[in-house]
Amino acid sequence: MFYRSNDDETMYCDAIGKLLAQVAPVQRVQALDNRKAFDFELHQALAEVGAWGVGVDESLGGSGGGPVLQVLTLEMLGQQATSMAVFGVIQYMATRLLRQFGTEEQKRQYLEPLCSGKIRASFCMTESGGGTDILTTLKTRAVRSGEGWRLNGSKYWISGATRSDLLIVLARTAEHRSRGISMFLVPAQTGGVTATELNTFAINGYDTCSVSLDDVDLPADAILGTENQGFMQVLGTLNSERLNASAVASGIGRGAHRLAVAYAKEREAFGRPIGQFQALQHKLVHAGVELEAAWTLTLGAARLEEEGRDVSVESAIAKLAASGAGQRAAELGMEVVGGAAFDIDMPMQRYYRDIRLYSFAPLTDSMVANFLGERWLGLPRSY
Ligand SMILES: Cc1cc2nc3c(=O)[nH]c(=O)nc-3n(C[C@H](O)[C@H](O)[C@H](O)COP(=O)(O)OP(=O)(O)OC[C@H]3O[C@@H](n4cnc5c(N)ncnc54)[C@H](O)[C@@H]3O)c2cc1C
The missing domain is CATH 2.40.110.10 (Butyryl-CoA Dehydrogenase, subunit A, domain 2)
Structure with a gap:
């Protein structure tokens, strides 16, 4: 909403949006989730539009682009296909490590097959x-x-x-x-x-x-x-992983919020839609504002990272904001949907469960706050 995409980003997001509507309608995503099954078809379809190669040069078998396209991809997946969004965070971590630290032979052996979806890491x-x-x-x-x-x-x-x-x-x-x-x-x-x-x-x-x-x-x-130097080399990639986690958390929160708003317009009590009751309406507005803020921070940090800036503080701020906003939106979603939130065929319970991951991964929110206390606010280390 607060972010103006360039033409390439708009075209790419339109393609991902169409693909998700075709290959991953909500009933299908939910049915696979209930069966604890990986969506091989969606994984392959995303590979074919170049989603798994974002961040990797075309000369290495990727589809180009950088941090902004990665967060845009993951946010859209988070809204709809939450498990595939988590897969995306790992995929981008693996391709980043190979791209940054691999020998020519390792890049040749693994990057193209990863980007084209032939293999997973x-x-x-x-x-x-x-x-x-x-x-x-x-x-x-x-x-x-x-x-x-x-x-x-x-x-x-x-x-x-x-x-x-x-x-x-x-x-x-x-x-x-x-x-x-x-x-x-x-x-x-x-x-x-x-x-x-x-x-x-x-x-x-x-x-x-x-x-x-x-x-x-x-x-x-x-x-x-x-x-x-492996640990130090991994540490150097953590900003990107935090940003990608923020994108998924924002997406999951926005998925839950969109569903809650739609439900609040349809469901009736006392002869009117439940979204007319101020008790719910205001909560939905505040949750939406919080999600927009988190997503704007995430995109802003991704843009800075793309410009080559050090975003260790910005990515940590985005991660805390998105994790909190996502969790509160899913919690509110459960309240709005009421008893139907317990229906395993309805995605609200999935958003509510899945958002938990990004309160502690890749780093717990407490440790992100420890880092911000020290590096952003200049306070003494707390542990
Ligand atoms: C579904 C799932 C997928 C995952 N995928 C991967 C993966 O692909 N690869 C991988 O390597 N790992 C993965 N992880 C692990 C994940 O990164 C860890 O769970 C995470 O780092 C937190 O570690 P922990 O769960 O052991 O918590 P612990 O380290 O046991 O921490 C427990 C609690 O203590 C708090 N705590 C600890 N120290 C402090 C402190 N100094 N100050 C304040 N609070 C503190 C923490 O914040 C947390 O609340 C995954 C985990 C899950 C559940």
């Missing part, structure tokens, strides 16, 4: 000991073995791992706390890799998994980026 950092204090909990280790590496350990809460072809795994390669971690490219079929789907209550259309790595032998060129 997972990002494996978190372990069962916890995601926030990751430098303490990360125990997966890679040791030199012959010409290459041998990996042992396990990962937890990994998106998409049972259906991924490629795992990007962070493992300890030296004793230094932060500069002793490397990234590895692990084909999912490698011996010793086992991904198991966890039984979770949300993001049902995209598996969340544990991954065991038992004596996984890798060649020397399986390292992505610089040995022992």
